[in-house]
Amino acid sequence: xxxxxxxxxxxxxLARLHVSTEEATEVAKRISSILELIDEMQSIDTESVEPMAxxxxxxxxxxxxxxxxxxxxxxxQKIAPSTQDGLYLVPKVIE
Amino acid sequence: MGWETVIGLEVHVxxxxxxxxxxxxxxxxxxxxxxxxxxxxxxxxxxLPVLNEQALRMAVKxxxxxxxxxxxxxVFDRKNYFYPDLPKGYQVSxxxxxxxxxxxxxxxxxxxxxxxxxxxxxxIEEDAGKSLHEDYQGQTGIDLNRAGTPLLEIVSxxxxxxxxxxxxxxxxxxxxxxxxxxxxxxxxQGSMRCDANVSVRxxxxxxxxTRAEIKNINSFRFVEKAILHEAQRQIDILEDGxxxxxxxxxxxxxxxxxxxxxSKEVANDYRYFPEPDLLPVVIxxxxxxAVRAELPELPNAKRERFVAQYSLSEYDAGVIASSRExxxxxxxxxxxxxxxKLSSNWVTVDLQAVLNKQDLExxxxxxxxxxxxxxxxxxxxxxxxxxxxxxxxxxMLDSSxxxxxxxxxxxxxxxxxxxxxxxxxxxxxxxxPEQVEQYRAGKEKVFAFFIGQAMKASRGKANPExxxxxxxxxxxx
Numbered sequence: 001x002x003x004x005x006x007x008x009x010x011x012x013x014l015a016r017l018h019v020s021t022e023e024a025t026e027v028a029k030r031i032s033s034i035l036e037l038i039d040e041m042q043s044i045d046t047e048s049v050e051p052m053a054x055x056x057x058x059x060x061x062x063x064x065x066x067x068x069x070x071x072x073x074x075x076x077q078k079i080a081p082s083t084q085d086g087l088y089l090v091p092k093v094i095e
Numbered sequence: 096m097g098w099e100t101v102i103g104l105e106v107h108v109x110x111x112x113x114x115x116x117x118x119x120x121x122x123x124x125x126x127x128x129x130x131x132x133x134x135x136x137x138x139x140x141x142x143l144p145v146l147n148e149q150a151l152r153m154a155v156k157x158x159x160x161x162x163x164x165x166x167x168x169x170v171f172d173r174k175n176y177f178y179p180d181l182p183k184g185y186q187v188s189x190x191x192x193x194x195x196x197x198x199x200x201x202x203x204x205x206x207x208x209x210x211x212x213x214x215x216x217x218x219i220e221e222d223a224g225k226s227l228h229e230d231y232q233g234q235t236g237i238d239l240n241r242a243g244t245p246l247l248e249i250v251s252x253x254x255x256x257x258x259x260x261x262x263x264x265x266x267x268x269x270x271x272x273x274x275x276x277x278x279x280x281x282x283x284q285g286s287m288r289c290d291a292n293v294s295v296r297x298x299x300x301x302x303x304x305t306r307a308e309i310k311n312i313n314s315f316r317f318v319e320k321a322i323l324h325e326a327q328r329q330i331d332i333l334e335d336g337x338x339x340x341x342x343x344x345x346x347x348x349x350x351x352x353x354x355x356x357x358s359k360e361v362a363n364d365y366r367y368f369p370e371p372d373l374l375p376v377v378i379x380x381x382x383x384x385a386v387r388a389e390l391p392e393l394p395n396a397k398r399e400r401f402v403a404q405y406s407l408s409e410y411d412a413g414v415i416a417s418s419r420e421x422x423x424x425x426x427x428x429x430x431x432x433x434x435x436k437l438s439s440n441w442v443t444v445d446l447q448a449v450l451n452k453q454d455l456e457x458x459x460x461x462x463x464x465x466x467x468x469x470x471x472x473x474x475x476x477x478x479x480x481x482x483x484x485x486x487x488x489x490x491m492l493d494s495s496x497x498x499x500x501x502x503x504x505x506x507x508x509x510x511x512x513x514x515x516x517x518x519x520x521x522x523x524x525x526x527x528p529e530q531v532e533q534y535r536a537g538k539e540k541v542f543a544f545f546i547g548q549a550m551k552a553s554r555g556k557a558n559p560e561x562x563x564x565x566x567x568x569x570x571x572x
Contacts, residue, residue: 014364016177053170053192053375060374065112065149068119069133076137077129086128087236090179093226 002032097298098333100326101306102261102291103253106268107246108278109222109286110153116221116245117144117187124284132224132239138182143372150245151376153277154194154219155386157247160271160393161214163198168377169219171370179237180224188248190367193218194376200251200271201395202263203413212264213252222246247277253292253303258322262315265289266417270394274419282313289318293325295333304329305339309346309353321346325353397422405435414443421457424464431468434475441471445488462491470498478502479509483555511558513565519557520565523548534570545570 005024008031012019019027073086082089115122118135135142158165170192173185195217203209224239249268255261269287272278280287294306309325312318324346329339344353392400394416401412401422415425421442428438446467450457462470470491474484479502490501502508510516523545524531534541545566550557 010364014175014366051191053168053369054371054373056374058374059377060146062148062151062376063119063145065114065147066119067114067121069114069121069131071130072133073127073129076132076134082232082234084231084236086130087227087231087238088129088179089231089234090237091234092228093179093235 003028003035098295098326098330099298099300100257100322101253101294101296101303102255102257102322103306104251104255104261104264105290105292106249106251106265107222107288107290108157108249108268108272108280110150110245110247111276111278111286112147112149112153112245114147115243116147116150116219118142118243120243122244124286126240128236128238129240132242136182136239136243138184144187144370146373146376147245150219151194151378152386153245153275154217154247155378155383156275156277156390157217157249157272158195158198159383159387159390160275161195161198161200161217163214163217164196165378165383166192166194166196167379168192168375169194170375171219171373172367173370174220174365174367176365178223178226179235180226180239180242182224182239182242186221186223187370187373188220188367189218192375194378195247195249200264200267202260202267204263205259207410207413210260212254212260215250215252217247217249220246220248253294253306258319258326261291261322262319265315265318267394270417270419274391274393276391282315285313288313291318291322291325293322293329294339295326295329304333305341307339307341307353308343310343310356312346317346317348320348320351321353324351328353391419394419401435405429405439407435407439411439411443415439418457424457424460427464428468428471431465432471432475434471437471437474438468441467441488445485449492462488466491466497473498473502477509477511477558479507480555480559483507483509486555507556509558510553510556511561513561516553516557516561516565519549519552520562520569523552523566524569531570542566542570 005021005028008019008024008028012024077083077086077088080088112122114120115136118133120133120136121131123131135144155165157163169189171187172190174188174190175185177184193216195214197216198214199211200214201209201211222241222244224237224242227236227238229236251264255264269280272280272287278286282288289312291309291312292306293309294304296302296304307325307329309321312321325344332339343356345356346353397416398409398412401407401416402409405412407415416422425438425442428442429435432438446457446460446462449455449462450460453461455461470484470487473479473487474481479487486505487498487501487507490496490505491498494501496504527545527548530541530544534545546559546562549562549566550559553562
């Protein structure tokens with residue numbers, strides 16, 4: 001499977017990465033070569049193998065449902081660029 | 096040829112845990128902005144998630160209640176998108192291996208018939224924060240208190256055939272999660288939110304039409320209205336020869352219409368991948384059986400028991416069993432007065448009317464189960480008539496007195512002394528010779544007049560059966 005430059009531009013947009021048109025052509029080639037490797041791997045019969053969710057052979061530890069955090073708003077908001085009435089302010093996100 | 100609607104619902108239920116899904120921050124509703132948003136919730140580098148056991152247990156509980164397959168090994172995935180109320184840039188959810196698999200839910204329709212609706216899956220995920228778009232110096236305000244609150248997203252099969260079925264499904268789901276105690280199900284506070292996938296097709300067709308997803312419908316009534324509106328919109332388009340575009344639409348309750356949203360985020364490409372910060376969650380039989388042992392009696396089982404144990408009609412039993420609180424209230428009333436039929440009527444009709452009028456839940460009832468039971472006991476032992484009981488009931492609403500205290504202080508005790516009733520009857524007969532003449536001439540309708548007069552004279556307190564018998568007897572003479 002080969003990626004087009006437009007695919008790269010779309011993925012870059014979704015990931016909010018800036019990739020110029022010249023770079024996109026080059027990146028498309030490089031990702032395509034990774035995909036070729038994956039194509040090759042997919043030709044192996046894995047019918048009887050359970051899909052792996054994690055590289056560690058371990059299971060998730062659980063935490064009791066207890067509130068352990070205290071209010072640190074004042075401390076945390078010191079590093080925020082802009083706050084008001086306890087809210088974090090960000091550029092307007094609605095048209 | 097007509098059209099039929101096909102509906103599937105995605106319901107987000109906020110799980111009633113004390114702390115968040117992956118962090119120890121509090122989930123209390125209504126706290127000051129960002130006072131419950133800590134380093135993990137803010138996605139500070141180096142923080143890692145640890146799964147809340149109670150959230151998992153609640154999901155399993157729900158799965159068992161709807162006879163679903165429980166995922167012995169569930170896997171969390173990242174759903175990637177950018178929005179300021181999602182600091183990590185992804186939502187942790189479950190894609191291919193959810194905790195709850197295929198199940199089913201029996202719904203009861205208005206005519207009393209039932210239908211079984213398939214549940215596709217229910218997965219655990221974290222909630223996002225809140226964006227406040229009011230003017231903060233031309234910026235958007237972000238409150239991350241809700242970010243990371245555990246949700247269970249329950250997905251139905253596209254098997255609901257109309258808006259009424261969708262509402263019935265939602266109500267049943269609401270009833271079950273409340274019974275299980277896994278959520279308060281409060282739609283106005285957002286602890287239960289509903290998205291509806293709506294499509295239409297020619298009647299009898301087996302293929303699904305293109306669907307539109309209607310987002311965030313926040314009341315039972317709006318679900319019905321939004322679906323009705325959306326189905327009609329699609330039918331109008333198709334009948335004009337148009338095509339339905341697959342999109343997300345927002346229901347506007349004020350205008351009663353849906354409109355297209357998220358023009359900016361057309362690309363619904365979430366690039367899911369397994370969450371590397373979390374390991375697979377493994378659940379064994381012992382865990383499942385331990386959770387099963389915690390299940391309460393569920394609405395259907397309770398309804399059947401009420402029919403068998405108290406000889407209630409299926410309908411009445413269903414109404415009472417739909418709410419755990421109402422069922423408990425009802426059973427307490429029955430224990431006190433020992434009359435299930437009367438209890439059912441008073442709880443579902445008289446008391447319910449008061450609750451509706453004052454917009455109260457039964458837990459907030461101005462008349463406790465004990466007081467209502469004692470009132471009904473006085474009807475049963477004929478201390479008061481049903482009619483007088485309504486007067487006592489009204490008086491109880493504004494006081495904390497018991498039925499007996501009110502009956503005593505207002506002198507409402509039913510007159511069962513046959514001498515006293517006989518005196519009343521004699522007076523009424525003596526005072527209305529003309530009507531007596533008419534009755535004896537065969538005009539039997541006049542009998543009601545005598546009952547009315549005698550009741551009035553006794554201020555409603557005469558025992559109706561005794562009065563009836565005595566009047567008949569005396570008028571004959």
